[in-house]
Amino acid sequence: MSQRRKFIKQSILGSALFLPGVAASCAQKEDKNPSTGEKPLILSTWNHGVPANADAWSKLKETGSILDAVEAGVRNTELDMGNLSVGLQGLPDREGITTLDASIMTGDGACGSVAFVRQIKHPITLARAVMEKTPHVMLVGEGARQFAIAQGFPLEEEILSPQAQIEYDKWKVTSQYKPIINIENHDTIGMIGIDANGKLAGSCTTSGLAYKMHGRVGDSPIIGAGLFVDDEVGAATATGLGESIIRICGSFLIVELMRQGRTPQEACEEAVKRLIAKNKDIKDIQAGFLAINKYGEVGAYAVHPGFNYAKATESGNVLIDANSHFKP
Numbered sequence: 001m002s003q004r005r006k007f008i009k010q011s012i013l014g015s016a017l018f019l020p021g022v023a024a025s026c027a028q029k030e031d032k033n034p035s036t037g038e039k040p041l042i043l044s045t046w047n048h049g050v051p052a053n054a055d056a057w058s059k060l061k062e063t064g065s066i067l068d069a070v071e072a073g074v075r076n077t078e079l080d081m082g083n084l085s086v087g088l089q090g091l092p093d094r095e096g097i098t099t100l101d102a103s104i105m106t107g108d109g110a111c112g113s114v115a116f117v118r119q120i121k122h123p124i125t126l127a128r129a130v131m132e133k134t135p136h137v138m139l140v141g142e143g144a145r146q147f148a149i150a151q152g153f154p155l156e157e158e159i160l161s162p163q164a165q166i167e168y169d170k171w172k173v174t175s176q177y178k179p180i181i182n183i184e185n186h187d188t189i190g191m192i193g194i195d196a197n198g199k200l201a202g203s204c205t206t207s208g209l210a211y212k213m214h215g216r217v218g219d220s221p222i223i224g225a226g227l228f229v230d231d232e233v234g235a236a237t238a239t240g241l242g243e244s245i246i247r248i249c250g251s252f253l254i255v256e257l258m259r260q261g262r263t264p265q266e267a268c269e270e271a272v273k274r275l276i277a278k279n280k281d282i283k284d285i286q287a288g289f290l291a292i293n294k295y296g297e298v299g300a301y302a303v304h305p306g307f308n309y310a311k312a313t314e315s316g317n318v319l320i321d322a323n324s325h326f327k328p
């Protein structure tokens with residue numbers, strides 16, 4: 001059996017229990033390599049992270065680049081026709097138009113993002129082009145689409161996927177606009193990874209909140225909100241209601257808490273605590289965070305139960321239930 005097939009098989013069979021991290025502590029930690037970390041390591045949000053991790057892992061083995069890996073991984077989800085929260089098959093905005101957001105970052109501070117972009121099958125690759133081929137960090141809307149055309153990206157036909165059309169037609173019956181992400185809703189793929197030498201990278205891509213206002217942008221393309229990476233410390237990514245994550249600059253907050261000595265788990269828990277304090281109607285808001293530090297230690301935490309994530313290491317690719325602030 002090929003290494004890739006063996007890995008995917010492990011991914012499908014794999015499962016693990018999540019052990020919550022130690023209690024939060026403000027104490028500064030010594031800068032020593034803990035024995036619990038693993039490298040290389042790739043983490044991604046939700047169960048769509050399992051096949052995404054498998055592609056990321058194959059790419060890492062093929063090119064040795066953690067940046068290539070996190071791009072390839074989420075491209076898998078961008079093409080997944082069963083997924084209604086990522087890629088052009090995602091649920092549209094109130095006007096029936098699907099608009100996409102994505103960001104990518106490496107641990108040396110390089111980053112790129114696109115927001116409110118239409119007709120592009122792989123917004124993550126467009127975000128990487130912004131990072132590598134422009135002096136800018138973020139392009140939005142028509143400007144992002146023009147840049148894509150100039151870079152040779154094909155424009156896709158602007159029609160909803162059959163499933164998205166069915167869901168949109170159902171929604172139009174009431175057109176009730178409730179900007180919440182339900183706890184069962186598998187929203188966004190955020191992926192963070194570290195290679196064997198400690199180089200970090202991350203990616204995040206989404207079609208955003210279903211039935212959002214036309215022009216609404218969530219956390220995923222905002223560097224520091226949906227994604228933040230720093231080789232000196234670690235990386236973090238977010239999923240859930242973008243507005244709640246932007247309010248606390250969630251991913252940046254987690255990386256900075258790790259810089260101050262928190263473990264990834266402690267940092268994720270503190271970010272959720274902050275998010276709960278800064279957002280009203282928290283019973284209706286789901287948000288979750290993933291983090292890795294430079295030693296390959298992992299953190300994951302959500303507001304409500306139901307958040308899971310995929311973790312790939314040399315020993316396999318497993319889906320893990322994250323712990324949450326509110327209990328089942």
Ligand code: GLY
Nearest residue numbers: 208209218240242
């Ligand atoms: N987390 C994705 C969004 O709110 O758009």
